[in-house]
Amino acid sequence: MTRATRTAICSVAVTGLALGLSSCSEAVDQVDKAVNETYVVTYEVTGKNVDSIGFHDGGGKAMDPKVETVTNPKLPWTKTVTLRGIMPAAVMPVAADIEGAEVECRITYKGKVLEEQSAGGLATAGGCIAESPIAG
Known part of the structure; x- marks a missing residue:
């Protein structure tokens, strides 16, 4: 596997992780809002x-x-x-x-x-x- 391929795969993985954490953060915000309503x-x-x-x-x-x-x-x-x-x-x-x-x-x-x-x-x-x- 070339260095460029590894870099591309890592970049995609990091982007996916960031999006996943963002979604998780949104879910936590929704639960917090619902608990106080x-x-x-x-x-x-x-x-x-x-x-x-x-x-x-x-x-x-x-x-x-x-x-x-x-x-x-x-x-x-x-x-x-x-x-x-x-x-x-x-x-x-x-x-x-x-x-x-x-x-x-x-x-x-x-x-x-x-x-x-x-x-x-x-x-x-x-x-x-x-x-x-x-x-x-």
């Missing part, structure tokens, strides 16, 4: 004999959100919260009733339903978890 969602829970409702309230870290809990909520229950970045919106009702528990949950963002679930039975736990609209 906020969005507002409304949680709604209806049903019968709901014992408690856990929900992400915007506290904590994006991948380890703080869960707030309401016990013996009055139904229908709604709560509007501000979340950050890639933090998922989540509402988790828990119900138990020997005659049959019923729960329905919904998460809305700007009037659009992000997630909706319903369940029933002797004991019901679960809920709705929606991806951050900022991440998608």
Whole structure:
């Protein structure tokens, strides 16, 4: 291999590396921006004999959100919260009733339903978890 060929190959490799690092830097900038951006969602829970409702309230870290809990909520229950970045919106009702528990949950963002679930039975736990609209 001639010196000119080696120089050309090295030049192409260095250019590719520089472009790759530039793209990586742009991705990091986008993640940083998304983590600091906020969005507002409304949680709604209806049903019968709901014992408690856990929900992400915007506290904590994006991948380890703080869960707030309401016990013996009055139904229908709604709560509007501000979340950050890639933090998922989540509402988790828990119900138990020997005659049959019923729960329905919904998460809305700007009037659009992000997630909706319903369940029933002797004991019901679960809920709705929606991806951050900022991440998608």
